[in-house]
Amino acid sequence: MRVLVALGGNALTGPDGDPSPSAQQRAIAAAAVHLADLTAAGHELVITHGNGPQVGNILRKNELSAHELPPVSLDWCGAQTQGTIGFTIVSALERELAARGLENKVAAVVTRTVVDPDDPAFADPVKPIGSYQDADFAAEMTALGQTWKDFGDKGWRRVVASPYPAEILETSMVSFLADSGWTVVAGGGGGIPVVPTDGGCVGVSAVIDKDLSAAKLAASVRADLLIIATDVPCAVADFGTPDARDVGAVTVDELKALRATGTFASGSMGPKVDALLDFVDNGGSRAVITELSLLSSAVSGTVGTSVSSRGRARSEGRLAADARGSRSDQ
Secondary structure: OOEEEEEOOOHHOOOOOOHHHHHHHHHHHHHHHOOOOHHHOOOOEEEEOOOOOHHHHHHHHHHOOOOOOOOOOHHHHHHHHHHHHHHHHHHHHHHHHHHHOOOOOOEEEEOOOOOOOOOOOOOOOOEEEEEEOOHHHHHHHHHOOOOOOOOHHHHHHEEEEEOOOOOOOHHHHHHHHOOOEEEEEEEEOOOOOEEEOOOEEEEEEOOOHHHHHHHHHHHOOOOOEEEEEEEEOOOEEEEOOOOOOOOOOOOOOHHHHHHHOOOOOOOHHHHHHHHHHHHHHHHOOEEEEEEEHHHHHHHHHOOEEEEEEOOOOOOOEEEEEOOOOOOOOO
């Protein structure tokens, strides 16, 4: 089958959030082992990834060097991180495949995502990016036209628009490569956000949710399965309460009903659940949220939060006495 795997940006850094190039290379090499398992099993593989920590690093460099160099805009940040992360995934996966005697070709495609310039998100920026800073720094940046929000004890953080992904412009290229036997890395960071203009598109200052974009890309390239790879085995309903329970295989209606209760946090699991439903609602067969290390089991349908277009749960949600920890994985 054709499988689209969405890797979280935090899965591409060290376990303690170490953003150094060496830590990122080690993390991506570890991820490549699980990705290669799918290729070795005969599946067609399309990979997308987050870029939150990596964009945050570029923004911090912007701040520290503003007295000498002009800052890099968010669309440029997306393009730069797509190139760096894509190159690193391609290199690591090629090495892993070669070590197994596999000759599958791997390519990264710089990918643009069209958004609606009238999307309400532009009037209500809520997506946190970059590092936490003190109130004085936030006030200084606000005076320069940025929007900052007070996150309490953690400090202040910049927030930007996160519009809905309307179209992945490079879909035909990704599909062509996948149809030709290539493993493709595309849509990193949700895609470079662009809006249409006469004769083309221009970049805009926004961050597209990579899980929602992954669902759009998966449907566009006719993937049979979407896997949102994160750092927990499955979604947890009523997380942090005595009623916390793992969400296993559920029907579309069951998952929509859970989502409607607000049980999935908007900053972490919420967009992942939305992505599963988006994919299935737009023709996808099955979508799963699970740990990166469980990719092969996710394909076989034995782990994770799984929803199918067939509309029937394979098993009831498993109850959990204690909830697992989670962190944002954009």
